[in-house]
Amino acid sequence: MIKRLLVVESPGKVKKLSQILGSDWKVLASCGHIRELSNEGDDSLGFVMDGSNVRCNYIPRDQRAKETIQKLKSAVRQVDEVVLATDPDREGETIAWHLKETLGLREPKRVIYTEITASAVQSAIANPRKLDQNLIGAGLCRDCLDKLVGYKGSPLVWALNNGAKSVGRVQSATLHLICQRENEILAFVPQDYWSVWVDYAEGFRAFYKGTVDSAKDAAEQEPETHDDAKVGNSPETPESKRVLSEAEATRLVEEAQRHPHQVIHFEGKIVNRQPPPPFTTSSLQQAAGSKLRFAPDKTMIVAQKLYEAGLITYMRTDSVMLSPEFCASARKWLEQNDPPNVPSQVAKHRSSKSAQEAHEAIRPTDVFRPSVQLRLELPDDEFNLYVMIWKRSIASQCRAAQLRKTFVITQSGSLLWSARGQVIEFYGYARYWNNLSKDSVLPSLQQGQTLKLENAGHEQKQTQPPPRYSEPKLVQLMERKGIGRPSTYAPTVATLKKRNYVELKKDHLQPTALGLEVDAFLLKALPDLLEAEFTAKMEDALDAISEGKNSWQHYLTSWNQNYFVPALSKAKTVVASSPTGKAHVITERKYETSKTRCPECKNFLAKIPSSKVKKKYFLKCTKGCENVVLFWSDFNKTWQPPQAKTVQTENQQKPPVKMTAYPCPVCKKPLEEYSYIKEGQSKKMLRCCDPQSRKDTKHKDVAYFSTQKGWWSPKFGELNC
Structure with a gap:
């Protein structure tokens, strides 16, 4: 008889947890969020602000969520106790609250663990707690904030009538960073x-x-x-x-x-170089991007699979703390395998001010697990990411590297x-995580020595313009400026690409013309929303709510009344600034400059993106010479104006066909001399004179080409007559 139900977020954890807990437990998954704000009420927000109170109307996210809810309700009726084991972060706590509300649970037990191992899970089950109302409040506030900004702000960019789809609290601030860098590049004058x-x-x-x-x-x-x-x-x-x-x-x-x-x-x-800290979500995304060429969202998908398999700790964290048990285990591994690298004292690493120290850094659950066995069990992406996490975790527990620096x-x-x-x-930690520059040797010299x-x-x-951001660099910048939190870095970058606001070119993020137009408009309409400091303060406010220092309802209503309502009113004047009622943004579209000069005004031509040409762009003069357009010629290896199309009139006759004395090798009818143009050059060939015969598959290889010795066919050889 199954007596207890454990509800987790991901179905990928169910099998592993069922093995750990045994037959007395049933493990089911909510498959992430089961509810979302409805599209009812004013502006389809799904919540109502009345004074300093907020009333939310949550509904199942979709049909799958409805089926999941019914399945969970059925399971609840069959057990004596329900335990909620959603992920150990603000979002996980909010999902646990939704489960409580939906399933009608009075005082459910809440357990958290940061690794799916027998010891961690059983310890969590033995030490349950109540739901954290402060974390839940921060989660609900973020829900409402994001929908408020998205649903109220997005209609402003729809008026641009250029395909822009959305505005976002974190998304727009991140886009602004990319557009700012692009404008710096465009304005850069080399010296x-x-x-x-x-x-x-x-x-x-x-x-x-x-x-x-x-x-x-x-x-x-x-x-x-x-x-x-x-x-x-x-x-x-x-x-x-x-x-x-x-x-x-x-x-x-x-x-x-x-x-x-x-x-x-x-x-x-001799200079000591201290080991790097273990991975946080941000540093994992950066390292996986630079070393494995993973996009941030791919890094999180692969890390999620490793976590569900019980191989690493929870992958959404901003803490660099490691448990004493892991530190002891890592030290034991070093004593057995690399004794010179055992430190007398492990380097201390500082987490960011906003880090949740209750969480651990990302690390392997078992440092002694043989990699040879995992190599056979895991796909390449999962294995490579696991090895990277393992190496970084071990490196953080090693001795410092020693460098002899000379000057x-x-x-x-x-x-x-x-x-x-x-x-x-002495390589020290760099045996596992090598971020040291190569040796550069200076000879031994003496003071006063003549050379x-x-x-x-x-x-x-x-001088070179500042580089565009790679995805790892952008995540690094978002973290430094406080834009978003570990759970939002990857989705934000993915959304910008999905909205066609940015594109990845040569491993660097470049804003599209659409992205630049949206950013230019928001800079006039909602400038505060683009400022990193403004967005960071909102994140700090959510952190304060999660710590119980502020009421989420009071913060949301105050922010809306004191800032957002007036800001939107001002923004609408920008939309209404043109006679048509459409947003009028005076922006000169800027293009990348080529090294080819205009034949008329001698200015450098602009590269105009186009998917219809082989080079993906053509050249055009944007300085007033409207008729100067050049296309790349593979034959001449130069930029050339487009060739005028010749229109054949009824009076124009095709050139006469010259009959030869050579017989067709298939039907024995005479071959004709046929002229054609290839790569800009006039060429000739011999083919069967009968159009009907040429349609026959037996004639498909009847084609003789001119050579120095005569006529030659790839199939029939030299033509001798």
């Missing part, structure tokens, strides 16, 4: 500069640093930080202090050649030159 260097016979290159009077102490070095969004470990190419003219660069080279060189400062020291300053006349070196003395100049020169360079 030439020169990097000046000297090569010494002792075996190293130094770069111009300044003069004795103007140069500051060059021994200052910026501390290295762990950047999970960075691709590769290569250091930036060293450069000199920027020289702004070739004449000055030449003068510096000549002065370097005139004066003797000597070492005036040499410094060498030298040389002098010639009044000029100073500098060079840096780095050698990895032999081997060569001196300069290299012309050009």
